[in-house]
Amino acid sequence: MIMRKVTIVNKAGMHTRPASMLVRIASKYKSDFYIIKSGFQINGKSIIGVMTLAAEQGSEVTLKFDGEDEEKAATEVIKFFEDGFGEL
């Protein structure tokens, strides 16, 4: 299992477009993917789950990957967060 803390850096936060891209990326991998924010854990492969996080710019979330290809999944997803969902 891999856990990593990341910060939402883009201006608009986790809105619909990045949420749907995130789900698409995560769904390519077999590993389970969860996002934890202020104690809540949601399934990162569910866009509706990701949207309920309502993560704004500056909020910190923890990403959790668990499964056979967790390393590959973690690399790509973390990069997506660090790049501000391509909105920087």
Add this chain to the structure above:
Amino acid sequence: MQGKEQIYKGLAASKGISIGKPFLYRAEVPNYNMDIAATGSVSVEKEISDYTQAIEQSIKELKKIFALAKEKLDDKHLQIFDAQLSFLYDNFFHSKVRSGIEENKKPAYEIFKDEIKLLENAILASGDDYMRERVNDVEDMKNRVLRNLLKGRLVSKITENAIVIAKNLTPADTILFSNRNMLGIATDLGGINSHVAIISRSLNIPAVVAMRDVSFRINQEDILIIDGYKGLLISNPTEETIQSYERQIEKNKEFEKKLEELEKLPSETKDGKSIRLSTNLEFNNEVDYVVSHFGCDVGLYRTEHLFLEIGDFPDEEEQYKQYKFLAEHLYPGKVTIRTFDIGGDKILPDAQKESNPFLGWRGIRISLDKKDDFLTQLRAILRASTGGNVKIMFPMISGVEEVTQIIELLNEAKARLRTDKLRFDENIEIGIMIEVPSAAIVAGDLAQMVDFFSIGTNDLVQYTLAVDRDSSLVCELYEKFHPAVLRMLNIVIQGADKHNIPVTVCGEMASDPYASLLLIGLGVSELSVEAASYLQIKRLIRLVNYEEAGKIAKKVLQMNTIKKIKDYVEQCFNKNIGEKLKSYDI
């Protein structure tokens, strides 16, 4: 076989006439509670399979809309549909709904609604206004699924060649319908600037909006005539009415062909006074048409759509690309770019909900509060001005202080560009919209500060008369021939004349033949009209005698009722121009 001829009146939103059968479109979810209560207990298995089917059907529909939208819209517009699709592919969510059905033994639509409500609440609880806006994305998806779950009327079943009758239409509905050879659209709600109206105009089909409860009054068997010129919907017309409209359709066709002869002729009055004629423009795909057919200036380029597409202020490069595209394609024609006129009827995510949005935070007021975003737009426009054919215009000006601030900010933008070694037109002209009565009254002072005025008649009339033209209850009081409106226009034109700056009229008033006769008479130097009216108005200008129009305007300014003015203008119009206009000769 049918009932009596009935005439329903609304607002004319898009020109044209069609005769045909109605397609009654009811998007709202019907109340199925009664039916469900009657059937007794819920079959979990059936509810789950219904749910799966409804989701599949929704995906199918949305994919179709998505494919259509791809042809007609750009990437930014597409994202909204793309996001809705990904909601529908959310298996995690679906499994929650399924287990909800199993546990509670409740119908699928109830569980689905509850789950969506949880999502909406979570989004709404977010402190971020942008996120809150996203609730709309969910809403459209929710309605689609519910409609399918409840086996309501499906959009895809729309018959070809029908007049669509609806309470209101969403953007998704309108785009889907657009591929179905609609003959026209009539809606209960909506204003002349609503989405339906704008799309109808660009598709060139007649539309009438704000018809109150027409969608409840029309029956599937009715024969309808939609008259997008007069804003009428006629059900069960008599043979006589049908024939008269058929003749008109025939004539309109011939006439439109003839109008093209006007493309090459100059825009000047019978006695040789040149009246500049330009078009209003909003979307890039209109540019080629304007250039190749009219070769005229663009008197008003609205930038709001750049904002609305992404729900935020676009960055400098993005704006620069747009403005540059326009300036280059229209060259040597000129383009007047108006800075963002958002707020009011359009939604700004940062805005607090105002009880009077038209009297609230909109246009230049937003720009002056959000200086960084304003400077970004000014830089982008300035950078696109290197060809010397770009002008800047500012909306919703109400007094001298605002213009002073604008000029300071414009100078700051210019200074920064010089530091960055970026080129722009040092002599770029700036103008202001005169659409608030306070600005009209101090027009003489404002005229010293800018290079031109552009009168936005739609708002000026609405603010002068305190009438919301989108309110179907009072829109009949919206009257451009009100003596106060005409005198207000006269004050503006005189103020401009005192300092020798030109006045353009870019509101709908410029596209109305009677009104444009008066505008010419009052001394307006340029009319900027929607592309669809361009040739009609050129034709009118060429029939007007400038000297006489001046006399008519002078006389009208002395009159004190709408009726006197209308009667007089109509009388003069018919005497001098009417016969010729009616004759269908160019």
